[in-house]
Each structure stands twice: as C-alpha cells, then as structure tokens.
Amino acid sequence: MATAYKIYLSTEDAGIFNAGVTEEAALKVNEVLQDNLERHHIVYNMMGFHNHTAHHILTLFALGASADQIEEAYSRDRRYQKRARHTDEAIVEELYDKQLFMKHLQIGQNYPHFLAFFQREISQKGVAKVLNEYLFVEDECAEEMLLRMFTGLLHPIIHLGFGIEFNQPALVAEGLAQACLHADWLGLRSLLPQAEHAAGGIGQSGGKSLFKLLDEIQEDHSQMSTTDRIRGALTSRASENKLKYISQFKVAECQMEEKLAEMMNAVIYYTAAAQGSQRFDFVCLHAVTSSIFFSSLLAMPSLSIRTKLRLLEWKGRMDLMIYMEQKASPLSLSSIKNTPSRKDWPAIFHSGILHGDDGHTAKLIRAIAHAEQVCRPFEKQKDWRISGDMWLKIGNMSKSLV
Numbered sequence: 001m002a003t004a005y006k007i008y009l010s011t012e013d014a015g016i017f018n019a020g021v022t023e024e025a026a027l028k029v030n031e032v033l034q035d036n037l038e039r040h041h042i043v044y045n046m047m048g049f050h051n052h053t054a055h056h057i058l059t060l061f062a063l064g065a066s067a068d069q070i071e072e073a074y075s076r077d078r079r080y081q082k083r084a085r086h087t088d089e090a091i092v093e094e095l096y097d098k099q100l101f102m103k104h105l106q107i108g109q110n111y112p113h114f115l116a117f118f119q120r121e122i123s124q125k126g127v128a129k130v131l132n133e134y135l136f137v138e139d140e141c142a143e144e145m146l147l148r149m150f151t152g153l154l155h156p157i158i159h160l161g162f163g164i165e166f167n168q169p170a171l172v173a174e175g176l177a178q179a180c181l182h183a184d185w186l187g188l189r190s191l192l193p194q195a196e197h198a199a200g201g202i203g204q205s206g207g208k209s210l211f212k213l214l215d216e217i218q219e220d221h222s223q224m225s226t227t228d229r230i231r232g233a234l235t236s237r238a239s240e241n242k243l244k245y246i247s248q249f250k251v252a253e254c255q256m257e258e259k260l261a262e263m264m265n266a267v268i269y270y271t272a273a274a275q276g277s278q279r280f281d282f283v284c285l286h287a288v289t290s291s292i293f294f295s296s297l298l299a300m301p302s303l304s305i306r307t308k309l310r311l312l313e314w315k316g317r318m319d320l321m322i323y324m325e326q327k328a329s330p331l332s333l334s335s336i337k338n339t340p341s342r343k344d345w346p347a348i349f350h351s352g353i354l355h356g357d358d359g360h361t362a363k364l365i366r367a368i369a370h371a372e373q374v375c376r377p378f379e380k381q382k383d384w385r386i387s388g389d390m391w392l393k394i395g396n397m398s399k400s401l402v
Helices: 023-039 053-062 067-078 089-094 098-103 108-125 127-136 140-149 152-165 169-179 188-198 210-222 226-234 236-246 253-272 285-289 293-297 305-325 345-354 360-378 390-397
Strands: none
Touching: 023 053, 023 067, 053 067, 053 152, 053 345, 053 360, 089 108, 098 140, 108 127, 108 169, 127 140, 127 169, 140 152, 140 169, 140 188, 152 169, 152 285, 152 293, 188 236, 188 305, 210 236, 210 253, 210 305, 236 305, 253 285, 253 293, 253 305, 253 360, 253 390, 285 305, 285 360, 293 305, 345 360, 345 390, 360 390
16 A cells, blocks of 8 residues: 555556556565655755656556666666655654744755655645645645745655555655645746736636637737847836736636636647747747646545636646746747658657656646547547647657757
C-alpha cells in the first residue's frame, strides 16, 4: 500500500492516460522512486533546477516502458541529483504553528523539514484533508500555498498532480514541500487575486475564450513599440495588460468540462504554433505538461465545486501570462498542418520512452495524446484551433524542444 513514506503502485495505478503497463514495470517504478524519495533532494543545483525523476519515471511507465527502460532512465537521472538533507526536528515542530509555517517559506534549506511535516500530516489526516487545509480553505496560509503551487514554471502543481493521478501520497507530500521553496516570480500574489476580483469572483460566466484572448494579446503585442517589448514585464503597463486579459477568462460551473478541454487545446495551440518554427518553446511546454493533471484534480470528490472552478480559472490565467511572458509569439497553424504524420501514436510513445532527456519530451507527448481524447467530443461543437489530424501531427513534432 502506498503511504506518505512508501512508493507503491501496481498496474491499477496506471494514470489517467496510459498506453498499456506491466506488473514488472510497476515493480521497477516502486524500487527506483523509493530510492529517489529517500536519497535525493527536490532540486539538484544552486539555481533550483527541479528533480524531475518522479515525473520522468511515471510518464515512461504510463507510456508502456519496460522495467529495463525504467532502470536505464533512472540510472541517467540519478547521476546529477543532490543528496537528501537531514531533517531538523525543531523546525518540523514549528511548522504546526501557521504563523511560523509562513516564516519558513521560500527558504531552500527548509525542504526536508517541510517534507517531513507533510508526510506526518498526510499519514495522520489523509491526502484529501491535508490538501483542503493547506491549499483550499482560503485562509492566509492556504492562499499563500496555493499561489506557490503555480510558481516555478508550474512544477509544484505538476509534482502534486503526479501524486494525485498515480495515487502516491509521498509525491503529494513532495509537491507541497516543493511549493514552499518557490518565490513569486510572476507577481502572482498581486495578479491572481486582482484578476479574481475583476472577474466578479470565482465561477462567473460570460468570459471570453482563451483563443479570443490569445488573438487579442497577439494584436496588442504587435502594436507595442520595440522599447516596450524590451522592457517587457518591468513596466507597470505590462502588469495592467496582464490583468486586463487574464481577468476575462472565467469558468462557470456548467462550463467546467468544456473549459478544461479548451484550456488543453489552447496551450497546445500556442506551444506548437509558434510561427516559423517546429521547435517547442521550453517555457510554454510546461503549460502543456501541467494540463493533464487538471483532469485528475477536477475529478477529486473531496474538492468543492468552488475549488475546482478556481483551480481551472487560475490555470487558464497562468497560461495566458506564460504566453505573454514569452513575448506573445505570432501563431500560425501552417507549420502544424504541413508536418507529415510519419509515426502513429504507439511509435510516438516509443520515441518518447527512448528520447534520452529528463522526461520533458515524454511528458509532452502524453499530455498531447490525453488532450486529444478530452477535446474530441467538442470538435463538432466548438471552433477551436487544434482538431482532426493536427493532434497526430503535433505528436510527430514533439521530439523537438528549444
């Protein structure tokens, strides 16, 4: 049984999208991820680059990797990981005081203390109660934590998502602890609450589609002077512009399923359709690789409708901000439509397994294939940008990352 201290999955824990898994591979996943949990830190250098081992291994497992392929991938990943640090029991005890908890945020040395704390909380209360208490109750501490889940190129919520999707409480604890390290590099503490207020609160109807907003952002950006483009996010005008657009994305309760699919479609569109290039921008691809986990999050019976609507609204708003941060690149579908579909999905999955990177390519492939399934029911109803054979074409493009 999986616990906050033990990785354990079987073929029944194959994720929301998989290409067929084996018990032998599951046993190997348990072995290597337990080793990673006990031996390695959550970042591997002074710049705070993330340990992607759990993401990598679980994605390969879901795509049908063999036990030997999982072992080989782990052997590559572990070469550059930092050793886990010792836990200071006195600091762990302080974290039970919410005010002291918040004082310890954003201090890299505190990761092992936060991990131990969340492992104990999950062991005592269960994943559902801990998530509601530390992310979704909307008190000062939970608001601070929820904001941090969306920082660090969405890595905390990606890590949490793997824990939820594959039923691994230890990864949920790691994801929460990871969030505690991150700084607010996009100014989310200001922008997301302001956008929520400007939208009229959580779960309002009447907002524009993400595609309409992307079109307007492109047009706005094309009219900016060169000086303004260079100054970018340093200008107050840029912050006002972000707020103007992100506050227009809203999700009413009756739209949740549709807006989930729209979000996936939109981020794959702007990541794959950068004009004049068939290489995916490394920053934008995180909007794609994080999208798959919202299917699992929005399916959790322990989360209120209000929480689910808020999570989806924040994800859509983050996606728009990421696009704006990346200079609102001109988007054209021609590069996608002109891509030959040389490989079918099983061959693409196999390519992802063999790619040799730290898992970003495999994660991208799985997220695209999952999004195709989620979006298909809406293709006859909605004029969205990605449809038909473009999914497979983008899958064929996905081996190319900037």
